[in-house]
């Protein structure tokens with residue numbers, strides 16, 4: 389009975405959030421390096437705001453029917469980037485979504501223009517923390533090299549100024565857990581006027 393009541397409270401809270409958050413416009417977009425937590429934090433933030441979560445990488449995979457390393461094998465990075473731009477251009481105009489991008493989506497000039505259509509959050513983390521999070525994962529083809537940490541460092545150096553320039557909000561994620569990061573992001577979105585007190 390107690391469990392039933394807890395579920396009831398949970399679902400009532402969730403449906404209230406969903407009713408409240410039908411006007412998250414523009415969309416909220418997460419940028420940052422591989423392992424910064426765009427997918428993890430993005431999913432949790434969307435749930436918290438009661439809106440849909442969309443992941444650019446997952447959407448590309450869904451449309452292609454194969455995983456990212458296979459797209460890289462067949463079409464090269466160039467082919468992957470074309471697909472990334474095509475899907476991004478469709479998603480950035482959607483209201484009521486939290487959109488997690490892939491780590492390299494900020495590189496193309498046309499993507500940088502597209503990202504300006506949303507509220508952009510840069511999830512920042514140190515090289516050591518990024519590497520610790522993703523080193524055992526083989527799903528990131530750019531890191532399938534002899535020295536993946538060095539490659540990650542090169543990408544971080546190249547991309548950091550671009551992430552910083554595009555960001556409306558920058559959030560450090562090296563320390564703290566997913567729950568506290570989501571809480572801080574909600575506050576930052578409130579301060580930016582993207583969400584209202586009703587969303588919280």
Ligand SMILES: Nc1ncnc2c1ncn2[C@@H]1O[C@H](COP(=O)(O)OP(=O)(O)OP(=O)(O)O)[C@@H](O)[C@H]1O
Nearest residue numbers: 421422423424425426427428490491521561565566
């Ligand atoms: N704030 C955090 N603290 C600790 N671990 C985290 C945090 N955010 C993400 N992680 C962990 O790091 C790993 C990578 O996270 P995630 O896949 O969300 O990164 P990403 O930014 O989406 O990377 P990519 O650009 O490759 O898609 C996951 O195992 C996740 O659980």
Ligand SMILES: O=C(O)C1=C[C@@H](O)[C@@H](O)[C@H](O)C1
Nearest residue numbers: 422445456490491492528529
């Ligand atoms: O940092 C990158 O360039 C990438 C990150 C991933 O999210 C994927 O988009 C892909 O593996 C490329």
Ligand SMILES: [Mg+2]
Nearest residue numbers: 426427445488
């Ligand atoms: Mg991701």
